Each structure stands twice: as C-alpha cells, then as structure tokens.
Amino acid sequence: MEKNKKAVVTGGAGFIGSHLVAALADAGWETHIIDRDPSFRRSTLSKKAILHEVDVRSTEKIQPILEGADVVFHTAAVPRVPYSIEHPVETTDENITGTVSVLTAAARAKVRRVIYSASGSAYGEQTTLPLVETMTANPVNPYGLQKYVGELFAKLWSSTYGIETVSLRYFNVYGPGLDPNGPYALAIGRFLMARKNGTPITIYGDGTITRDFTHVRDVVSANMLAAESPNVGHGEVINIGAGRNVSIKALADMFGGEIVYRPARIEAHDSLADNRKAKELLGWEPNIKLEDGIAELKKDSGLL
Numbered sequence: 001m002e003k004n005k006k007a008v009v010t011g012g013a014g015f016i017g018s019h020l021v022a023a024l025a026d027a028g029w030e031t032h033i034i035d036r037d038p039s040f041r042r043s044t045l046s047k048k049a050i051l052h053e054v055d056v057r058s059t060e061k062i063q064p065i066l067e068g069a070d071v072v073f074h075t076a077a078v079p080r081v082p083y084s085i086e087h088p089v090e091t092t093d094e095n096i097t098g099t100v101s102v103l104t105a106a107a108r109a110k111v112r113r114v115i116y117s118a119s120g121s122a123y124g125e126q127t128t129l130p131l132v133e134t135m136t137a138n139p140v141n142p143y144g145l146q147k148y149v150g151e152l153f154a155k156l157w158s159s160t161y162g163i164e165t166v167s168l169r170y171f172n173v174y175g176p177g178l179d180p181n182g183p184y185a186l187a188i189g190r191f192l193m194a195r196k197n198g199t200p201i202t203i204y205g206d207g208t209i210t211r212d213f214t215h216v217r218d219v220v221s222a223n224m225l226a227a228e229s230p231n232v233g234h235g236e237v238i239n240i241g242a243g244r245n246v247s248i249k250a251l252a253d254m255f256g257g258e259i260v261y262r263p264a265r266i267e268a269h270d271s272l273a274d275n276r277k278a279k280e281l282l283g284w285e286p287n288i289k290l291e292d293g294i295a296e297l298k299k300d301s302g303l304l
Contacts, residue, residue, distance in 0.1 A: 006030040006069045007227070008111075010056050010102055011076030013038030013045060015178055016117065016170075016216060020073055022046045023220045032069070034062055035076070040179065057094070059101040066109035071227045074102045075117040077147070081267060084143035095146035096153075103157040103165070113164035113233055114154065115226050120171040120212070120241060120271055122148035129245075130274035133169075133237050140268055155235025164233030166226050168219075171241030171273045175216030175293060176300060187248055188213065188297070191255045196301055201257055205264035207249030212241040212273045215288035225282040232281055241273020242286045254294045 007024045011017040012033030018041050025031040025048035036055040038045065045051065054061050056076045066072060077095050078084070084091040099116065106114050121144035122137045139145040154165040174188040187203075194201045222240045226232060252259055278284040 004028060004030065005071070006032070007071050007073065008032045008034060008066055008069045009073045009075060010034045011074075012049065013041045013051070014075060016173055016219060017073070017075040018045060018177065019175070019216050019220050020075065020223055021049050023224060025049050027224070032065055034065060041177075044177070056098040057101050059105050062102065063105040063109050066105050066111055069106075069109065069111045070113070072102065072106050072111050072114045073117070073223055073227075074099060074114060076102070077117065079119070079143065081121070081141050081143045082265065084146065085141055085266060088142045091142060092146055095143070096149050099150040100153055103153060103163070107157060107161040107163045111163060113166070113227065114157070115223055116150055116154045116165060116167040118151050118167040118169040118237065119144065119147040120169050120239065120273060121268070122151065122169060123268065123271070125268050129270060130243070130272040131239065132274040133239060133277055141266055151235075151237055158233070158235040165235050166232040167235070167237045168222055168226060168240045169237060169273075170219055171212040171214045171239070171271060173214050173216050173219050174297075176296065177216075178297075187211070187251055188294070191252055192297055192301060195255050195257055195298075195303055200260045201252045201255060202260050202262055203248055203252060204262050205248070206261065207252065207259075208247055209267070210245040210247050210270045210272065211251075212243070212245045212271050213251070213290050213293070214240060214242045214273075214286065215293045218242070218286045218288055221287075222278060222282060222284045225284050229282050236281065238278050238281060239273040239275050240278055240284070241275055242290065243273055243275045244290070245270065245272040246290060254291065255298070
C-alpha cells in the first residue's frame with residue numbers, strides 16, 4: 001500500500017474498526033477515525049490516527065473529514081441481531097441512514113473508493129452450503145436486512161454517482177480486543193467471559209447450529225487488499241470468511257467447562273462462506289485457524 005494516502009474509518013473505535021485503524025496507521029496512511037462514542041477504546045486507539053467524535057448520520061459534518069481521502073472504510077453499525085429485533089426503527093436509522101450518509105458525503109468529497117462492511121447475515125436461511133455471493137439474499141432478522149440494503153445502496157452509488165464501492169460480507173469476526181459484552185462478542189466473547197468468571201457456558205438452542213468464525217486480522221487484511229485492488233470498485237459483494245464452519249457445541253468444547261442450554265434465538269441455523277471470489281478478486285486467503293485464534297484469546301485472558 002502506498003504511504004501518505006488518506007483513509008477514513010467510520011466506527012474506527014469499534015472492534016473491527018480499531019484493528020483496521022492500527023493497520024492503516026502503521027502502513028503509513030494518514031488515518032482518520034469517525035466515531036460517535038469512542039469511550040470504550042479511547043485509551044487503546046492508535047496514537048497515529050486522528051479522532052473525530054461525530055455521528056455518521058451527520059452528512060454535513062462528516063463531509064469535510066472525508067475531503068482528500070482516497071479510501072473510506074465504512075465499519076460503523078449497530079451489529080446486534082437481538083437488539084435489531086427489539087429496536088427495528090432505531091437500528092434501521094443507524095445502519096441504513098448512516099450508510100447512505102457516508103456514501104453521500106464520500107461522493108460529494110470525491111473520495112476514490114468506499115469499502116462497506118457488509119455481513120454474512122444477509123444470506124439468512126439457505127438450502128445449500130457453502131454460501132456463495134450469487135445466492136439470493138434471505139435475511140431472517142432486521143440486522144441482516146439492514147446490512148443487505150447497505151450493499152444495494154453501495155452498488156447504486158457506484159453506478160449513479162461514479163464513486164468506487166465494494167462490499168465485504170464478514171462472517172462471525174473474533175479476535176483480540178473483542179468486548180465480551182459488546183455486539184461483536186457473539187458466542188466466543190460470551191464463552192471466554194464465562195470461563196474467566198468460572199460460570200457455565202450458555203448455548204442458545206441445542207448447540208448444533210454452525211458458524212464460520214473469521215479472525216479479525218484476516219478481516220483487516222481483506223480490507224487492505226480491497227483498498228488497492230484494481231479488480232473491484234463497481235459494487236461487488238465479496239465473502240470474507242474462513243471457509244470452515246463449526247458447531248456452537250464444538251466451539252464451547254474448545255473452552256471447556258459446564259454448559260447450560262437456553263431457548264433458541266431467531267437466526268439462521270448454518271453458515272459457511274465460499275471465499276473463492278475473495279481469492280480471485282483480492283488475492284485474499286484466511287491465515288488464522290480457529291483453534292489457534294481461540295488459544296491466543298485464552299492465553300491473553302490467562303486461561304492457558
């Protein structure tokens with residue numbers, strides 16, 4: 001990646017965004033963070049980055065920040081499925097209006113490319129695996145629908161306003177710095193906290209649902225490659241997943257300890273990314289095995 005280019009990361013104080021900010025700053029990019037509430041990670045954010053405490057829905061306020069930027073990484077979102085079910089109006093405003101605001105500000109600021117953090121939850125329930133980008137989206141909760149609609153806006157902005165866009169569909173991102181109580185905690189964060197506290201691991205459903213867990217450093221590398229790839233920019237949708245799924249019960253067994261079961265949630269039963277398109281267009285491949293990633297988290301938490 002060329003040095004001295006300007007990048008803006010919306011939601012840059014979040015779990016994925018903060019990792020991306022660190023990588024961009026270390027690579028020599030002039031890196032700007034847009035985040036309305038950076039309090040949780042303020043002390044650990046890259047000191048090389050410039051923080052702007054602004055809501056992405058404030059188009060007129062974020063446009064000046066985007067001026068001169070080569071790439072905008074739009075990671076800002078409210079990514080909690082249960083919360084989206086309970087608060088569909090609020091999350092639709094934040095996840096859809098926020099995305100349209102960023103795209104609009106980027107087009108007005110003449111940003112070269114916007115990389116949209118999409119979600120594998122857009123697939124919802126499908127009859128076959130692995131999940132490939134040519135499948136018809138079938139989200140089963142408001143969050144999945146909201147993220148899918150964001151992809152459509154990104155593609156439309158590319159064709160209508162001439163701004164390059166690409167949507168990266170993440171699959172169950174985890175890794176160091178994961179807030180065990182936050183929206184990206186998912187099963188891994190909750191299981192880790194249970195082990196640390198000596199309490200039972202809670203599984204929702206019978207433990208047979210499967211997920212494709214993808215390490216945050218692999219997600220960051222995909223974003224970095226997408227920023228420069230000459231093969232994308234026209235609203236492409238690309239899976240960013242490890243290409244391997246495991247059951248929630250098997251995941252719990254990696255942590256050990258007692259397990260308790262609770263009623264199932266409204267969510268797709270199985271998930272598995274076909275990541276061939278990412279390899280073809282971005283030259284991206286996942287490098288971190290789930291077992292290694294879990295071992296790193298357990299070590300960092302003093303469990304090994």
